[in-house]
Structures are given as C-alpha cells and as structure tokens.
Amino acid sequence: MRQKIIAGNWKMNLDRNGAAELAAAIVAGVADDEVLVVLCPPSIYMEAVVEETMGSPVVVGAQNTFYEEEGAFTGELSPQMFADIGCQFAILGHSERRQIMGETDQIINLKVHAAIEAGLRPLVCIGETLEERESGSTEAVIRRQFSESLAGLDEEAFAHIVIAYEPVWAIGTGKVATPNQAESVHSDLRKMIENCYNSRLAEQVSILYGGSVNSENAAALLAQPNIDGALVGGASLKAGNFLAIVRSC
Numbered sequence: 001m002r003q004k005i006i007a008g009n010w011k012m013n014l015d016r017n018g019a020a021e022l023a024a025a026i027v028a029g030v031a032d033d034e035v036l037v038v039l040c041p042p043s044i045y046m047e048a049v050v051e052e053t054m055g056s057p058v059v060v061g062a063q064n065t066f067y068e069e070e071g072a073f074t075g076e077l078s079p080q081m082f083a084d085i086g087c088q089f090a091i092l093g094h095s096e097r098r099q100i101m102g103e104t105d106q107i108i109n110l111k112v113h114a115a116i117e118a119g120l121r122p123l124v125c126i127g128e129t130l131e132e133r134e135s136g137s138t139e140a141v142i143r144r145q146f147s148e149s150l151a152g153l154d155e156e157a158f159a160h161i162v163i164a165y166e167p168v169w170a171i172g173t174g175k176v177a178t179p180n181q182a183e184s185v186h187s188d189l190r191k192m193i194e195n196c197y198n199s200r201l202a203e204q205v206s207i208l209y210g211g212s213v214n215s216e217n218a219a220a221l222l223a224q225p226n227i228d229g230a231l232v233g234g235a236s237l238k239a240g241n242f243l244a245i246v247r248s249c
C-alpha cells in the first residue's frame with residue numbers, strides 16, 4: 001500500500017517560539033503513524049522543530065536545499081547540512097521558487113539528485129499556471145516538468161521521490177482544483193512513472209495534491225484513488241486546521 005503523507009509548508013512564517021509551539025501541538029495531536037506527517041519550517045527554526053518532533057511519528061522537511069555538498073556558496077544550505085540536523089525530506093521545485101527565484105527544471109533536477117545523495121527524500125512540486133491550463137497545455141507542462149526535473153534517476157533512486165501536483169493557480173488563492181481535475185493529473189503522473197519505469201514503481205510512489213487544501217475540502221480530494229496525501233500551505237499554520245486534514249487522510 002502506498003504511503004499516505006500530509007506535509008505542511010510553513011513558508012516564511014512564524015518565529016522561533018511559534019514554530020516550536022506549532023510543532024508541539026501537531027505532535028500532540030498525531031495519534032498514530034498511519035499517515036506520515038512532514039513539517040517544513042523555515043530553515044532557521046528547523047532545529048527547534050526537530051527537537052519537538054523527536055521520538056514522534058512526525059518528521060521534518062526542508063523547503064529548499066542547494067545542490068552542492070559544501071563550498072563557496074554564500075547563503076546556501078546543502079542537503080547534507082539538513083540531513084545532519086535530522087531533516088528527512090526536502091521540498092524541491094515549489095512554484096514560488098520556480099517563479100520568484102527563477103529555478104528551472106534543470107536546477108531542480110540537480111537538487112533532486114543531490115538530496116537523494118544526502119539521504120533526503122525529495123518532495124518534488126509540479127504544476128501548471130492558469131494560463132497554461134486555459135490554453136489546454138496542462139498535460140504537456142506536467143510531462144515536461146516530470147521528465148526534466150526527475151531526469152536521470154534509476155529505479156532505486158526514484159523510489160525515494162514523492163511528487164506533489166500543485167497547480168500554480170490554486171496555491172494560496174483559495175481556488176482549489178476539483179477532485180476530478182486533480183485525480184486526472186495524478187493518474188497521468190502515475191502512468192508516466194509506469195511508462196518510464198514499471199507498474200510496480202508506479203504503484204509505490206506517493207503523489208500528493210497541493211493548492212488551497214483545507215479541513216473542508218481535504219476529504220473529497222484525498223478520497224481519489226491516485227491522491228495519496230496533501231502538501232498544505234496556509235492551512236498548516238494552525239494546528240487544529242492541519243490536524244483536521246491529517247485526520248481526513
């Protein structure tokens with residue numbers, strides 16, 4: 001059975017105490033390990049969150065990493081550094097990094113390889129803009145991002161990947177994809193894995209949906225056969241809302 005995952009992307013929010021308190025409240029509310037809960041705090045507060053989650057079924061992820069292990073890369077943090085402090089996942093290719101920081105599929109691909117090398121599980125975001133959806137190019141965009149950002153992975157490496165389908169028009173907008181819209185892209189993604197690798201791997205990879213998920217719309221999305229969890233932004237900043245999404249998984 002595929003792993004169910006609910007990940008919270010806290011983005012550039014909270015302060016040290018707020019991050020520790022939110023992590024503690026989520027740890028207290030996660031009853032079992034049926035759903036893997038991943039908290040992605042701002043990097044500077046990661047150690048505080050790692051401390052709060054230690055010994056619990058909740059794990060920690062980075063919101064981004066660099067693709068080199070060490071050296072003269074001012075301001076960057078390597079995947080090895082994140083792994084060193086107890087981080088297990090790394091969100092890579094989030095649309096905010098693609099759009100604001102200019103990250104390309106090629107850069108994301110370097111980061112994916114580096115993260116796996118460091119022992120992190122990449123949570124790779126893929127998704128079309130509103131313009132791309134309206135012009136009918138959703139499938140082509142998803143296919144391009146899939147093949148370029150995940151290029152060059154053998155089957156063993158790909159087994160570490162988690163994919164998040166995040167339509168850009170749904171992120172932080174309150175405009176959630178319908179369960180059918182999301183399911184259609186998720187099932188295309190699973191077919192792409194099957195075509196590039198095999199059906200065993202395709203059945204194994206968790207594909208999350210992200211984009212304005214909240215406690216009201218989560219259950220319908222998560223009931224879809226190819227939606228294995230959610231990457232949650234805004235609604236992950238309040239323990240009650242986030243835990244309600246975890247419970248609906």
Ligand code: PEP
Nearest residue numbers: 171172210211212233234
């Ligand atoms: C995100 O940042 O990945 C996200 C899905 O944000 P939101 O839930 O706020 O749309």
